Amino acid sequence: MTIWSTLRKKATLKNVIGLLIFLLLLAYIAARIIVPTALDKKLNTVLSPSPYTASEEAKKLYQSLTFVSDLHSDVLLWDRDISKRHQHGHEDIPRMIESNMALQAFTIVNKVPQGLNFDKNTGDSDQLTLPFILQGRPIKSWFNLPDRVIAQSSSLDSFAEESNGNLTVIRSQQDLNNYVLRRQSNPKITAAFLGIEGAQALEGNIDNLKLVYDAGVRMIGLTHFYDNEVGGSAHGVERGGITEFGKRLISQMETMSVFVDISHASPKLINDVLEIAIKPILVSHSGVKGTCDNVRNLSDEHLKGIAATGGVVGIAMFEKAICGKTAKEIAQAIIYTSNLIGARHVALGSDFDGAIATVFDVTGLVQIVDELLKQGMSKQDIRLVMGENVKRVLLENLPNE
Ligand SMILES: [Zn+2]
Numbered sequence: 001m002t003i004w005s006t007l008r009k010k011a012t013l014k015n016v017i018g019l020l021i022f023l024l025l026l027a028y029i030a031a032r033i034i035v036p037t038a039l040d041k042k043l044n045t046v047l048s049p050s051p052y053t054a055s056e057e058a059k060k061l062y063q064s065l066t067f068v069s070d071l072h073s074d075v076l077l078w079d080r081d082i083s084k085r086h087q088h089g090h091e092d093i094p095r096m097i098e099s100n101m102a103l104q105a106f107t108i109v110n111k112v113p114q115g116l117n118f119d120k121n122t123g124d125s126d127q128l129t130l131p132f133i134l135q136g137r138p139i140k141s142w143f144n145l146p147d148r149v150i151a152q153s154s155s156l157d158s159f160a161e162e163s164n165g166n167l168t169v170i171r172s173q174q175d176l177n178n179y180v181l182r183r184q185s186n187p188k189i190t191a192a193f194l195g196i197e198g199a200q201a202l203e204g205n206i207d208n209l210k211l212v213y214d215a216g217v218r219m220i221g222l223t224h225f226y227d228n229e230v231g232g233s234a235h236g237v238e239r240g241g242i243t244e245f246g247k248r249l250i251s252q253m254e255t256m257s258v259f260v261d262i263s264h265a266s267p268k269l270i271n272d273v274l275e276i277a278i279k280p281i282l283v284s285h286s287g288v289k290g291t292c293d294n295v296r297n298l299s300d301e302h303l304k305g306i307a308a309t310g311g312v313v314g315i316a317m318f319e320k321a322i323c324g325k326t327a328k329e330i331a332q333a334i335i336y337t338s339n340l341i342g343a344r345h346v347a348l349g350s351d352f353d354g355a356i357a358t359v360f361d362v363t364g365l366v367q368i369v370d371e372l373l374k375q376g377m378s379k380q381d382i383r384l385v386m387g388e389n390v391k392r393v394l395l396e397n398l399p400n401e
Pocket residue numbers: 197263264285351354
């Protein structure tokens with residue numbers, strides 16, 4: 001073989017590798033542009049499009065509400081610029097402002113098993129790696145759960161910074177007090193506080209609590225779709241009670257004024273948490289067995305236990321939570337829970353943008369008020385449920401810093 005043919009072969013190999021890299025890059029760019037938005041549109045659907053109708057009485061009452069709040073939205077998971085109004089998904093800053101939303105909890109989804117079974121999942125698989133790669137998130141967050149929290153909290157901070165005061169991130173009692181005062185003279189603003197959906201994000205390391213606290217997290221859902229280091233999930237395999245790490249975590253969370261959220265927790269875990277909790281428990285998004293009996297929804301006994309801590313139950317708005325597809329079933333769950341434990345302990349917990357279909361997007365919340373009026377709830381109780389309860393519990397229990 002001459003030196004020339006060796007060189008030619010090397011050059012050809014180099015060209016082939018170069019071409020392959022180029023094609024891979026092209027495929028990534030195409031997938032980066034197409035897949036994340038297609039997934040967002042496919043998974044976060046609205047059953048009836050806006051604009052939404054309601055009775056004049058309901059519209060008037062809704063517009064008079066000074067603090068509408070919702071305890072659960074997964075919007076930060078998606079590749080959606082929430083500073084702009086979109087035709088898909090459930091919310092963004094313009095739609096939140098249009099809907100008179102004062103405070104939305106943005107809950108950070110950080111690991112989701114394949115299949116997302118309602119009845120049984122292990123934590124062996126992870127459906128979020130590929131979406132995080134295709135969304136062009138920081139490389140650290142592709143495989144690391146605490147970094148997925150940081151990635152989503154950072155994007156919230158960026159949206160707030162670039163919003164010209166339209167979106168405020170609430171981290172303390174003072175933040176909320178200042179915001180409420182500011183909103184009295186300008187109701188065309190909105191706010192968010194951060195939660196985590198599933199404490200597997202801490203990877204069994206108590207030091208990670210400080211990390212996520214510094215990133216702004218003020219509420220942690222103990223479990224999501226599988227049993228984790230803290231305890232059992234309603235959709236797990238063992239569905240056990242609290243672990244030693246879980247006990248340490250709750251004690252530390254209460255010291256740091258981070259809310260415990262027991263949505264998705266197994267019944268045994270809820271029993272254990274209610275036994276040791278000394279601060280109000282939140283349920284960011286759940287249904288109740290009294291109107292829709294399944295493994296995920298709360299029993300009367302658990303509802304009473306949560307109320308006894310001074311906590312608040314956010315009623316979710318997807319079919320599995322309420323056994324229905326309309327505002328009527330959302331209102332039924334709200335009224336059932338209010339009759340059982342008092343309207344002071346009930347709130348909205350939509351699960352907007354949680355890979356679900358909802359009756360309406362955030363601009364349709366007036367339809368819940370309409371149904372609550374029809375089903376006989378007092379205007380005072382409606383005010384509490386639509387957001388005043390969340391405001392009260394947060395003002396009393398967020399960090400005082
Ligand atoms: Zn959830």
